[in-house]
Amino acid sequence: MARRTGDNGAAPAHTTMSWLNYLVAPGFLQTGQVQSALILGSAVAVCSAVVGVFVIIRGQAFLGHALGDVGSTGASGAVLVGVQAIWGFLGAGLMAGASVDALSRRARERDVATGVVLSAMLGLSALFIYLIGQVSTSTGVTQEILFGSVFTVSPALVLPMVGLAVAAVVVVGFVYRPLLLSTVNPDGARSRGVPVGLVSFLFLVAMIAAVEQSALVMGALLSTALLIGPAATAIHLTRRLGLAIVLSVVLALVDTWLGILLAYDSFNWPPAGRGWPVSFFVVAVMVVAYSIGQAIPRTSAGPRD
């Protein structure tokens, strides 16, 4: 990755500037790859944050995690075949989502079905990743599949990905009320004519889009962090759903920007040359934010009569 070297200056009068240069390494906002990463990362962050709040409300965190993991199967398969990883991520997510849906009619069965589908697809993933090692000469592909590749995403993908993220958020906005009603009160929802199955399906599609896009930035294994982390922190801090969604988005955006910034900075850090993974920094910031959030006690609305 091309870097512009900055003049850090040694004179005492420039001490503040040099500190700033440690925090924000020179050339940060001017680098094309960083710009792409920030745009893609922001879209993914917003999408994951909004979808994540509903994933937690619906108790589907395990499914969300599994959908991310199975992305590795699709991505590694895609690399073997010579197709861009994102289509593998999305394809595997859709396949897994459909399988879990078909295998489980009731909520109780869903966890088990998810576990079975996850195991099956991860088994394939083990095979594909091994084959990549045998067949391919490029190093680091596996690392990117599992832990993210936001700096090496092709710029041509950025716009479609942003479009997909926007579409997913729009879908969630569209099913907001019936989704909430059918989550809290399924019989009541049906009695009002809510097509509960359709609403669940639409949300599942939005969830797959969110998780698989996040798998590009964070990797198949860590996409859950962006889905669940900011949402969980936000939910702990407020009783109001609308506010929880806004908080979740803000947290996810700050989290992602900091993660990208720190990863860029880390090119100067040992072991020199490549920089640490973005996903590591995003998770680190997320854990800090979550811990701070948990330390803030929940308050009651006030005295009841």
Place this chain on the structure above:
Amino acid sequence: MSPQLPAMQFDHVDVAFGRHMVLRQLQFDIPAGAFVGVIGPNGAGKTTMIRLVLGLQRPNAGRVTVLGQSAGRGGREIGYVPQSFAAEPDLPLRARDLVGLGLDGEKWGFPLPSKERRRRIDACLERVGALGYADEAVGTLSGGERQRLLIAQALLTSPRILLLDEPLANLDIRSGHDIIHLIAEIAKETQITVLFVAHDMNPLLGVMDQVLYIAQGRALLGSVEQVVRSDVLSELYGQPVEVVRVQGRILVFAGDEMVPLGHEELLPHGRPRSLPVEP
């Protein structure tokens, strides 16, 4: 008094799940404005009956008519109060938000805040006595408080029929009495038709106009004096049933086992003999 259309009409209704007949030859009219207690042991078909009225269950034979029309989905004229709702303590949903779903929860999109919307929600919250905890998270509320929210939610569309599916099931006796009192008040104020499902009729003795007694898949509608009698219920159950009145309470015992009904047990099916003609 001018004759009013019955709120609900069941005309030779049969419901079967596979080969199992759940409800047989239901034939009765529920008068408008009546407070009807739907009583019977668990598994007798009370919930199926509710689902018929809501249009969630189609009869295998016969017709169910609600407010002059075939029972169908999506009616805002029917307020449905389910037994409970699932909510963790940290679910980010305030009481007023849950209740608000009763106003427009079936519509697509998300609600835009408006003064009118808030006013209507507040009015229903106040009617059920829940205004004091309107801003609390629903997951932190007690069973009685949650039941009031579900009632408020059902009332938001000013329905003409109120269906309560075992509202007392998770409540202690005191809360149960409060809820019954609340429903009775609302029924008197608004002339709404109430179907109140319970497996013990005693708490409802003071407030219900009629009892719809369901057992062995068959149903009888009438006053408590007419229906809850040893001979009548013995015919219904197809086995000896003893009705005992003790200090204003009614206890129903199944003959051989002397099991008081009001426990959650399904009696073994007897052979129903011919039923008395309804008054």
